[in-house]
Amino acid sequence: MPVSIVVGLQWGDEGKGKMVDHLAAKAVAVARFSGGANAGHSVEAEGKRFALHLLPCGLVRRDVIGMIGSACVMDPVTILEEIKSLERNGISVEGRLKISSKINLTHPGYRWIEKQSEADLANGKIGTTGRGIGPTYERKFRRNAIRLEDVFNMDTFKTLVDFHTDEAVNSLNLDSAEVEMLHSDVEKFIEATREVAHYSDDVSLSIARFLAEDGLVIAEGAQGSLLDPDHGSYPYVTCGQCISGAACTSLGFGPASVTDVIGILKAYTTRVGAGPFPTELDNEIGEKIRQAGHEFGTTTGRPRRCGWFDGVLAGYTARINGCSSVTLTLLDVLSGFDELKICTGYQGGKFTTGRSMDELVPVYETLSGWTEDIRGETEWENLPEAAREYVLAVEKMVGVPVTSVSTGPGRDDVIWR
DSSP, X not given: OOEEEEEESSSSOSSHHHHHHHHGGGOSEEEEOSOOTTOOEEEEETTEEEEESSSOGGGGSTTOEEEEOTTSEEOHHHHHHHHHHHHHTTOOOTTTEEEETTOEEOOHXXXXXXXXXXXXXXXXXXXXXSSSHHHHHHHHHHTOOOBGGGGGSHHHHHHHHHHHHHHHHHHSOOOHHHHHHHHHHHHHHHHHHHHHGGGEEOHHHHHHHHHHTTOOEEEEOOSOGGGOTTTSSTTSSOSSOOSTTXXXXXXXXXXXXXXXXXXXXXXXXXXXXXXXXXXXXXXXXXXXXXHHTTOBOTTTOOBXXXXXXXXXXXXXXXXXXXXXXXXEEOGGGGTTOSEEEEEEEEGGGOOOSSTTGGGOOEEEEEEEOOXXXXXXXXXXXXXXXXXXXXXXXXXXHHTSOEEEEEOSSBTTOEEEO
């Protein structure tokens, strides 16, 4: 059986969690391949809403294995909180969670360093979550990071922890109370890492065995392709790679194992944090979308910036990910608009995801809206004609078949075409 990669095609928050959960019904394992606890996926199942940050969405299904790849970064304290949250809801991960021993750990001092770095940028802030993700990746590529496997040699582990504690204290202007707080957090970090080590595994070997036994593995991406540090809206990007090719690197399998890449697109566009956003609607329409779509961050609670669907960017990200199909999510949020717009180009034919992206001026195609409530609809023929036309217009712009449409938060609120 193949590996199916699920990846976001915008700035994240596209509804990947819901679709991964839906697809996991046929999977033996779901493997998270990028990001840290700065990303959040929401899943509604068993009458409850689960907000996951680093744990793979597949764990919500009790018979699915969940794995976390080496290119992710992990705060041991946070991951234990997530595990306990699932357990309080009657879902045990014991025997089902495998974390790469090569994963890099987020030392408590990194949060202090990242917050100070953001403050120093003043008006040029990136808009990070302040969870220490950036400094973790920086130290990974500086080749002195702490990896989960280090805890199995306590002398090495303690030396690394002390080094990064001293680095934080010496590089920041902390008062005595803050230093004491940091040292307390470090003790919690050490204990949590010892506990999390219980889940350490060779993820690559596990995936190879699943595939040899004809099991479907879903590779779950985090955030969105436009936050990728190479291909996204640089420098307003994250530090971990977000595109489909990163799945092979993080999880340790070859590209020949991949048979489909499923791109997730929201029926409109949102963004959290700073950075360019050509189709942003900083007006009553944008606020209407935000309220109808409950567009507030799963991890931070921050209100998301909202705007019209950008077909140019969607076509670009579908191409760099090699998408074989697309799922369009949150179509139900657009019910009740007299008209809808899709960005089909930019004035002057310009296109960039670099520093001058904020200079792009969208050119729109206007489509008719619909008034019918389509929430929970599962049949294509039952959609209003205007809704079907909207989906077809998106498909044309993206250049990849829209094979499914999500019409609500429930795991079965999906139309398959």
